[in-house]
């Protein structure tokens with residue numbers, strides 16, 4: 069049965085939506101006037117990484133063909149259990165097949181039906197489109213292209229495309245000031261459309277403004293001193309960032325991004341006039357702390373003058389949320405905005421791939437037009453947990469723009485460097501200065517989407533890349549786990565907290581999922597068994613010495629952040645304490661009694677998502693089966709590039725091929741909007 073009631077013309081445009089606070093409150097936790105916020109809360113309730121059971125063969129989806137529905141190589145999971153929480157029990161007959169096939173979840177259906185009721189839109193085809201727009205945000209997209217879902221699940225009874233598009237375009241739910249927007253074949257929840265337009269407008273406004281005034285002779289002298297190699301893309305990036313209001317500095321791990329930022333800050337400090345006020349920020353506390361540490365290390369390597377180094381030391385990195393100033397009761401509005409801009413001359417954001425569209429919109433609106441913004445990150449990594457793939461969109465969108473006439477003075481500074489997109493404000497660093505050739509070749513093959521090359525690299529004898537098809541039969545992972553775990557326990561028992569913390573970086577087991585046979589929970593237990601057999605993880609004592617810990621929520625009072633890692637150690641007085649690294653603390657460490665820690669868990673294994681922004685000497689990556697919806701090229705690339713000297717991939721060939729060949733698809737109009745703007 070096709071969804072009934074496609075209305076030829078839809079309701080007349082321009083009719084005001086009868087959305088009232090009482091309507092919005094009617095369903096519980098909602099805030100008046102922010103229906104999509106409530107919708108997002110509902111949508112966020114679903115664990116993102118629930119493993120997908122192989123779709124049952126021969127099951128019946130009402131009004132849809134029997135058997136599993138495949139979406140982009142991932143089997144959708146039809147809802148067979150009548151009590152499955154994803155089942156929308158009050159679903160209209162027309163939406164039910166999409167819910168039962170596992171394409172829509174209860175929240176998508178309920179939101180669409182509720183908006184349809186409140187907005188006077190009875191057409192099930194439009195309600196289906198609304199449900200798909202809600203689903204899209206749940207999957208990290210900011211919008212949905214209506215021709216995409218039918219490609220994912222062709223077996224479902226889709227409306228006629230042309231009539232569907234007409235009905236959506238004419239719906240009273242869609243248009244300026246209404247809950248949804250329809251533009252260039254993309255359907256948005258209004259909030260994301262607004263944010264996308266704002267991000268694009270702010271960036272283009274910054275680009276159109278007269279560039280910062282710079283003493284070019286001093287800039288050239290500084291570059292010749294700090295990065296004398298003329299062909300270096302780092303030199304080009306530093307020159308470009310010094311002479312523009314906005315620069316995107318991309319590159320994989322170890323390509324010298326932080327070094328370039330240190331050079332840039334030294335160059336700006338060297339300019340005539342008062343020293344610039346600099347803010348350093350990252351999406352997570354862990355990444356912010358790393359940025360600060362790495363900048364100081366780079367300053368030492370570059371032998372910056374003592375005065376410049378101490379100025380760098382004075383700039384503390386913070387989370388983006390902290391920089392913008394959190395406001396009680398909201399996580400999407402901040403103290404700094406267009407009316408109360410940030411008081412900085414330079415803002416550097418690291419790990420920008422983890423920044424969502426919403427946060428980028430808030431950051432841009434809080435910047436003065438004469439603040440230099442440097443967005444640093446790896447556009448090939450996993451995107452933010454929330455909607456948007458902003459860094460990849462910025463790199464793609466700016467590169468697609470027609471090249472402006474380059475400034476001849478800057479052109480002279482960057483001549484000969486491998487930085488073709490510098491006139492558009494984008495420099496991507498490609499030379500890896502850190503990890504082994506094998507890891508570099510493997511990561512590059514994955515980035516290009518070349519599964520044959522990735523497999524060839526993994527199967528070739530290489531000191532730094534290994535493919536393991538039978539994890540329990542292979543002694544490598546167990547050997548690494550036990551070596552790192554016993555060394556950690558020994559250091560912790562001896563009270564060597566710094567040594568124990570350093571050992572946390574020796575080896576890490578990474579999984580795509582939290583739960584299920586390929587998940588963190590199962591593998592953590594396996595590691596505990598391996599360690600217990602060696603006496604390195606005594607059972608029965610929660611706070612055993614040598615226990616590696618992960619902080620899972622920010623604790624501002626203790627200065628601990630989600631993602632920080634620590635170790636339980638025995639002090640010289642025989643006390644049990646948990647030690648964490650902290651730049652600027654007396655011996656570079658802080659120690660807390662276990663009773664003061666709340667949101668922590670043992671970290672023998674972690675998800676790839678969590679590992680973003682961290683590096684380990686050796687990594688064992690456990691991939692799920694090829695049907696897993698989490699298995700994407702970005703996940704694989706992110707995991708591989710966490711390793712510095714060895715990466716061991718535990719996977720069958722089919723799963724590996726599936727990962728390489730499946731780029732994460734996040735629908736967004738930002739790239740096209742920037743390119744055309």
Ligand SMILES: Nc1ncnc2c1ncn2[C@@H]1O[C@H](COP(=O)(O)OP(=O)(O)OP(=O)(O)O)[C@@H](O)[C@H]1O
Nearest residue numbers: 319320321322323324325326327328362369501502
């Ligand atoms: N031009 C260069 N020549 C040689 N080594 C370099 C160069 N630039 C950086 N390095 C070295 O490469 C390593 C990585 O540099 P850096 O920390 O700047 O990279 P990154 O891209 O910021 O890495 P990550 O994203 O992992 O933090 C450092 O040891 C640094 O000293």
